[in-house]
Amino acid sequence: MKVTIKLFASLRAGRFDSEQRELPAGSDLAAAITAAGVEAREAAVVFVNSRHAEPARPLAEGDVVAIFPPVGGG
Amino acid sequence: MGAGLAEFLAASARGGLLPWQAEQEAAARYGAGAREVEAAALGSGLMPSRYARNAGTIGLAGQARLHAATVVVAGCGGLGGYLVELLARLGVGAIVAVDPDSFEESNLNRQLLATVSSLGLPKAEAAARRIREINPAVIARPVRAILDSRNAPAILEGADAVADGLDRIESRRDVASACAALGVPFVHAAVAGWYAQATVQAPGSRAVEELYGPREGAGVESDLGNPAFAPALAAAIEAAETCKLLLGLGRGLAGRLLSVDLLAMESAEFPL
Structure with a gap:
């Protein structure tokens, strides 16, 4: 199945802004994060189709995944 | 009289x-x-x-409401220095400036109140002095402490809002949790490098704890540092959100995460 992965802020550096990835049917969000080359600890806030989601959430064809790094400075 | x-x-x-x-x-x-x-x-x-x-x-009516309001600025560094400046000029009637630290050289790249002559001075005191210089009609209360869930009930007494000038994820979770328990809105922002994020945690919401989850350790700011533009921008967003909250105006950021990328010069918004 195809999913669109969008990276934000510093996660784009050396990776991409937005790309489609082919994942095995039944893959979960954690698999999409791995497919984007993002380590689990780097993915602080993740949305699927603009809804906050946990790594175990199953994905479906056409889902849009948005991944943000942890931002905590002041 | x-x-x-x-x-x-x-x-x-x-x-x-x-x-x-x-x-x-x-x-x-x-x-x-x-x-x-x-x-x-x-x-x-x-x-x-x-x-x-x-x-x-x-x-005029709005100005009178701001005059009657109390805002706690949690942290008086990069975000907090600008917050204090903006809220005092806006005319918020009482500002509680909370920070345990004193200025050091690494603050000079971004912290409004950090100057060569303020190195070594307590940030909370510098914030209160700046508020009084700008606007003697504003009550400026410095608190040299780490705002946390234990001292929050005393420090947040009478507060209409808390503005996030903190610099650690753990502190934000703790203060946001205290605000939730006390029913005080928490206006959140955080920065790292070219990037800023902001939201408003309304009373009854746990948005900031949900945003960060149980994560340990620092965010990407530990690698990227914090140049001046992101805290200035994020503090301006916080000041506008605080003003809207106090006056009941406009569409606030409650329930939404705003993310700004100054390198790509893009913003994105997601529901929380």
Whole structure:
């Protein structure tokens, strides 16, 4: 199945802004994060189709995944 | 004193605006403080001249509401220095500036109150001094402490909002949790490098704890550092959100995460 992965802020550096990835049917969000080359600890806030989601959430064809790094400075 | 003060102020106003000199004269003549004079002016329909350029956006009634409000600025560093500046100029009537630290050289790249001459001085005291320099009608209360869930009930007493000037994820979770327990809105922002994020945690919401989850350790700011533009931008967003909260205006960021990327010059918004 195809999913669109969008990276934000510093996660784009050396990776991409937005790309489609082919994942095995039944893959979960954690698999999409791995497919984007993002380590689990780097993915602080993740949305699927603009809804906050946990790594175990199953994905479906056409889902849009948005991944943000942890931002905590002041 | 009340009627005499009001008459004096009315006679001193020019075109509905009250010059600072008249406020000072009124204070001396009636033995009142700057705050009391400003309250009397706003209560009798006079806008202090310092707020002339607020008038079209905030209005007299709004200015009076801001004057009656108390905002806690949690952390007086990169975000907090700008927050203190903006909230004092806006005319928020009482600002509680909380920070345990003193200025050091690495603060000079971004922290408004960090100057060569303020190195070594406590940030909370510097914030209070700056507030009094800008606007003597604002109550400035410095607190040299780490705001946390234990001291929050005392420090947040009477607060209408808490503005996030913190610099650690753990502190934000703790203060946001305390705000949730006390029913005080928490106006959040955080920065790293070219990037800023902001949201508003309304009373009854746990948005900031949900946003960060149980994560340990620092965010990407530990690698990227914090140049000046992201905290200045994020603090301006926080000040606008705080103003909207206090006045009940516009569409706030509650329930939404705003993310700004100054490198790509893009913003994105997601529901929380």
